[in-house]
Structures are given as structure tokens and as C-alpha cells.
Amino acid sequence: KKMDIIDKIDWKLSVIGVLIVSQTYFYVKRTFFIPKRYVKPTITKGSDKVKQITAYVFSAVGRSVSCSQFSTKLTTYCRLAGIPHVVKEARYDKAPNSKVPYINHDNNIIGDSQLIIRYLENTFNIEEMSKEVIEKKTFNGILKKPFVPYNKLSSSDKAQCDLIRLLCEGELYWGLVSIRWLGEQGIGKSESLWHSTVNSVFEKIPSFMRGMFTAMLRVDLYQACYGQGFSRLSPEDQISLIKRDLKTLSTALDKKLFFLGDYPTECDCIAFGTMEGYLDDSKWPNEITTYVKNECSNLVDYMIRIKQHIYSDMTKEMTLPPSRT
Numbered sequence: 241k242k243m244d245i246i247d248k249i250d251w252k253l254s255v256i257g258v259l260i261v262s263q264t265y266f267y268v269k270r271t272f273f274i275p276k277r278y279v280k281p282t283i284t285k286g287s288d289k290v291k292q293i294t295a296y297v298f299s300a301v302g303r304s305v306s307c308s309q310f311s312t313k314l315t316t317y318c319r320l321a322g323i324p325h326v327v328k329e330a331r332y333d334k335a336p337n338s339k340v341p342y343i344n345h346d347n348n349i350i351g352d353s354q355l356i357i358r359y360l361e362n363t364f365n366i367e368e369m370s371k372e373v374i375e376k377k378t379f380n381g382i383l384k385k386p387f388v389p390y391n392k393l394s395s396s397d398k399a400q401c402d403l404i405r406l407l408c409e410g411e412l413y414w415g416l417v418s419i420r421w422l423g424e425q426g427i428g429k430s431e432s433l434w435h436s437t438v439n440s441v442f443e444k445i446p447s448f449m450r451g452m453f454t455a456m457l458r459v460d461l462y463q464a465c466y467g468q469g470f471s472r473l474s475p476e477d478q479i480s481l482i483k484r485d486l487k488t489l490s491t492a493l494d495k496k497l498f499f500l501g502d503y504p505t506e507c508d509c510i511a512f513g514t515m516e517g518y519l520d521d522s523k524w525p526n527e528i529t530t531y532v533k534n535e536c537s538n539l540v541d542y543m544i545r546i547k548q549h550i551y552s553d554m555t556k557e558m559t560l561p562p563s564r565t
Contacts, residue, residue, distance in 0.1 A: 279337060282355045283348050285362040290346040292565060293323060293360075296330035297341045299559040301440045302522040305513070305551055306561075309413065310353045312513030314341045315561045317357060319550055320387040320504050322369035322378075326563040357506060361389050382549040385503035397500055404492060404499050404507040407485060408514040414470040415482040416517045419524050421461050422471055427482065428526040429475050434458070436523045483531055486518070490536035497545075508546070515543040 295318060297311035305312045311330070318325045330340040339351035345363070350356050360366065370387035373379070393401060418426035420441075423434035438454045445453060465471035470478060489511065498504045499511060519540060521529040533540055553562050 282336075282350060282352070282359070284359060286346050286348045286359065288363055288365070291324050291364075292326065293318070293343045293345040294326045294328060295341060295343050296328050296335070297560065299329050302520045302524075303556075304516045304520050305547075305554065307441050308340065309408070309416065309510060309513035309517050311341045312516060313353050313510040314343075314356060316509040316512055316546070316550060317360075317506065319379075319561075319564060320370065320373065320383075320509065321360070321364075321366045321389065322371075322373040322387075323360060323364060323366075324565045326565060327560050329560060353510075357390070361391055367392055379549045379552070382545070383504070384497075387504045388500075390506050393500075393505065397505070400492075400500060401505050401507040404489070405510050407489060408507075408510045411470070411481060412485050412489075412514050412518075414465055414468060415478065415485070415528070416514070417461060417465055418470065418475075418478050419526050419528070421458055422465070425471065425475065427475055427478050427528060428524060433524050433526070440523050479527065482528055483535075486528070486532055486536055486539065490539050493538050493542055495538065512543060512546045512550075515539050516547070519543055 295314055297315060298306050298308040301307040305315065315325075315327060317323075325343075330342065332338065332340060335342050336349050336351035341353055341356070342349060342351040343356050343359075345359070348359070350359050366387070366389040370389075374383055374386045390398060390401060415427060419428050419433060420426075420437045421434060422428075423431040426433070438450060442450055442454055462471060470481075473481070493499055493511075496502070498508050500507070515532075518528055518532055551561060
């Protein structure tokens, strides 16, 4: 009997030893080593013989075109540039480098909104395609001048375009993450905003899986936000920075129709997607929305103007922007 007891103890100690060693291994590997991975360079140009692309984007939540400003950026670009495109809901497991949105053009799969735009401008004659949008009066005549691709802008306009884009894709992006994902540690100062994210953005996931999946995703995004530095700040400091960014954006727009004048450019695509996120209080009510409405009314008018004209064919019942082929 003593031998049986000793055997049982030895077996349990062996299991505990294996668990300790394996946990230590994964901790050391995750903490002190950068994972080795080879990422293939993204193709920069395709064949212009195939005119149509398929755009894979995140679906709409609340009153927005998409729950992702980058998905909105892509569909807005395609519409303004006159690129024929079919819109489908993205599958994260199919996205190249786990980047959404992504496109399929002539069996070329491209991820990352900025790399997609680079590919489109290298492949198609955007300057001529955008002129057809004006000639057909596609958007109720709001566009007096055609969309101007980045490679056709002057050096100073390129710089201004990039500054606006980087502002939207930088700190203003993390501000939206704070509102939707950080709960009481974020701009909204309430876990109810996080629960709204879980129940609206991830509503298609079965409820018995949703909690675990979203919790893991939330931790990853929090760590990314902490690494960037934004979530290390108090909610009050986060709010202060975002208000300053939005005031800068409002000043840059001033009384112009678009950010660079009376013609749309690449930066308008991401600026529209960003402002949609901040002004959609149907799911995430917060004081930033109130601030924009009171102090940056030109951004409100800008967002409404683009939504009403560029997306006039998208009804409230639709979860994806209609395809334009």
C-alpha cells in the first residue's frame, strides 16, 4: 500500500513538473524572444485588363458604413475613384497577415488599406476612372471636380494628405479603440460601452463562445494600446488629447468641401471613416461626440455630406455598402 501511495505521489509530481516546465518555456519564449516569421512582400501592381475587384470589409454597426474606419476608407476610395467593386463581408481567418480590409483582384489578394490603395493606383488609371464619376453625375452632382489620386497631387498636397491620414490612423484610431474596447479605463469611463461592442460587433458569434473569444481579443488589443502608450493615460488625459486632435482636423477642413479643396483625395476616405466612428453615439455614447457636435460642427457637416451623397444607396437595413460594378 505504501508503494501504491508513493507511485501516486510520483505520478502527480511528474504531471506538475511537466506543467511547470511547459509554462516556463512559453513564458520565456513570449517574454524574451521575437517570433521568427517570414512575411512575403505585398504585390504592388496587377493587370488592368480585369477592371473589377472584390472588397472584403467589416460589416456596419449602428449608423456607420462599417464598424472599421479602414473598411470605410476602402469602400469610399473605390466609390470616389470609380473602381468597379463587389463588397463582401471579411473573414478574419482569410485575411492576409490578419489585416482587414483586403481585396481580391485577378487572384491577387492584398491586405492593409494603404497597400491596397498603392496597388490600385499602380494598376488602374484612377485619374481617368474618376472623371467618369463626374460625367455620370454618380453622386447627385456633389462632386464638381474628380477625385485626385495621391500620385497626381503636388508635393505640398501629398504632405498635407499624409498628415491628415496619419492623424486619423494614429491617435484618433486609438481614441476609438479606447471608447469601444477599454471600458471604464477608456474615454467612455464605463464597462457598458464594452458590453455594447461585444453585443453589436460580435453578435454573429454564438453566445456560448462570444464571451471567451471577445475577452481574449480585448486583452490583445489592450496590450497593443498599452504598448503604443495611449491606454497608459487616464481617461481624462485621453479625452484631452483626442479633443485637440479633432480640433486640429476641424481647423484643417475649415470651410472647404473636402480637406484639400473642392475635390476629394485619399485623406478624405479615412477622415470620413474616422468621423463616422466618433459621431455614432447609437452604440457608444461619450463626451467626445458631444464635443464634436458643439465645437467642430464643420466635421459634422462634412460627415453628413459624404454619407448622404456618396452612400445615398445604402439603407439602414444594409450591413454592407452596395457593390458598384
